[in-house]
Amino acid sequence: MADLLLSEEERMLQNTVREFADRELSPRSQEIDEKEQFSSENWHGLASLGLTGIGIDPAYGGSGGGYRQVALAMEQVARGDAATSTSLIAHLCLGTRTIFEFGDETQKLKYVPDLAQGKKMAAWALTEPSCGSDAAALQTTAVLRDGTYFLNGSKIFITNADTASQVVMFATHERSLRAKGVSAFVLDSTTPGLSVYKQHGKMGMRGSATTELTMEDAAVPEDNRLGDEGKGFNYAMEILDSSRIIIAAQCVGIAQAALEASVKYAQQRQTFGKPIAQHQAIQFMLADMAVEVHAARVATMQAATLKDQDLDFVFEASMAKLLASETAVRATSNALQVHGGYGYFKDSPVERYFRDARVTTIYEGTSEVQRLIIARQLLAQYPL
Ligand SMILES: Cc1cc2nc3c(=O)[nH]c(=O)nc-3n(C[C@H](O)[C@H](O)[C@H](O)COP(=O)(O)OP(=O)(O)OC[C@H]3O[C@@H](n4cnc5c(N)ncnc54)[C@H](O)[C@@H]3O)c2cc1C
Structure with missing residues (x-):
């Protein structure tokens, strides 16, 4: 497996998280999938390794490191249990990151240390029932009266909000302004008027x-607005640009798990008097999976390296997310094919990998949205 020119420290981080994922995350995967239940044991394990605050400045309780480190760790977490990596990404790369990047010193000191150390959990609420990709069309309103914002509206598909102590929320002061009317807020989960409902059947x-969230005159102190009024949409897009690198790493982890399961199974399963691994059709599937996983990993690490070096990375981050998510969908589908009928049943982990992978071309910007971003950058690079 290519080492991507990892430093000694990066390799140690990768090994530590891989061992943790094999020991703690993988064994619980089937059960939490069946019960549709977030694992607090997984969360405590992530916190004890510092992974709930990886990439966050140690001065604010984080474990430090850049996007390369977050990507390396997230690939391994996702390889162990994809659902746990989704919760971790929403907490770390969306919720906590927004407070860390755009909060003032008081807000950062108040919220980030407990979040980074995993004592508390964050959620990030942008999507609404009537708008996902077209986030600037959001309808939730924020009206300021005597030092308090009153928020009204609803959010949908929000990861973690049932267990989060803080929810980063986006709302508009004036719908007709679209992107320019949006501000970001940090809400305590106990905010009167905020209700959270778990969504079932994923x-x-x-x-x-x-989860689904509703706000009926949810009262938020003015001090809980993050950054400038009217800049919330820009903050959301900046956060998504970076977080996409880590979603790409998650996809690489899922695809890698599917590949490893397939290579093992192909050597055990016999048809026509020999292991299926000796049929060229199966070998070609395995080879294609390996090539795509490798390409997706290299693209992800390149985007992470650009981001860490403060260079332009948005084009590469979108390419990595598009490539890695579509790789995860294809690799898990091929893994199911390699496993034949057994792959179609819940006893096989590839059945779960296939279902887990499917959302990655949808959330944090669909594949169509990634293609729009990539095409926009291309057209700007080669003007007539
Ligand atoms: C499991 C899960 C977890 C999630 N977690 C969070 C979270 O924590 N926080 C949060 O805010 N959101 C979250 N989301 C929401 C997610 O980001 C949205 O579902 C996603 O952005 C797509 O929005 P939508 O579902 O409204 O689809 P739509 O925007 O309605 O898109 C429907 C289809 O139309 C296509 N489409 C839309 N516009 C265009 C266009 N201009 N050109 C071409 N095609 C287009 C899309 O690509 C898609 O195929 C989560 C979703 C899921 C499923």
Whole structure:
């Protein structure tokens, strides 16, 4: 397996998280998927390794490191249990990151240390029932009266909000302004007027909670607005640009798990007097999976390296997310094919990998949205 020119420290991080994922996360995967239940044991394990605050400045309780480190760790977490990595990404790369990047010093000191150390959990609420890809069309309103914002509206598909103590929320002061009317807020989960309902029946990532939120005159102190009024949409897009690198790493982890399961199974299963691994059709499937996983990993690490070096990375991050998510969908589908009928049943982990992978071309910007971003950058690079 290519080492991607990892430093000694990066390799140690990768090994530590891989061992943890094999020991703690994989064994619980089937159960939390079946019960549709987030695992607090997994969460405590992530916190004890510092993974709930990886990439966050140690001055604010984090474990430090850059996007390369977060990507390396997230690939291994996702390889162990994809649903747990979804909860971790929403907490770390969306919720905590937004407070860390755009909060003032008081807000950062108040919220980030407990979040980074995993004593508390964050959620991030942008999507609404009437708008996902077209996030600037959000309808939730924020009206300021005597030092308090009153929020009204609803959010859907929000990861973690049932267990989160803080929810980063996006709302508009004036709908007709679209992107320019949006501000970001940090809400305590106990905010009067905020209600959270768990959504059931997800196809995959079932060990990660997805929720619906409603706000009826939810009263939020003015001090809980993050950054400038009217800049919230820009903050959301900046956060998504970076978080996409880590979603790509998650996809690589899922695809890698599917590949490893397939290579093992192909050597055990016999048809026509020999292991299926000796049939060229199966070998070609395995080879294609390996090539695509490798390409997706290299693209992910390149985007992470650009981000860490403060270079332009948005084009590469979108390419990595598109490539890695579509790789995860194809690799898990091929893994199911390699496993034949057994792969179609819940006893086989590839059945779960297939379902878990499917959402990755949808959340944090669909594949179509990634293609729009990539095409926009291309057209700007080669003007007539
Ligand atoms: C398990 C899960 C967890 C999630 N977690 C969170 C979370 O924590 N926080 C949060 O805010 N959101 C979260 N989401 C929401 C997710 O980001 C949205 O579902 C996603 O952005 C797509 O929005 P949508 O579902 O409204 O689809 P739509 O925007 O309605 O898109 C429907 C289809 O139309 C296509 N489409 C839309 N516009 C265009 C266009 N201009 N050109 C071409 N095609 C287009 C899309 O690509 C898609 O195929 C989560 C979703 C899921 C399923």
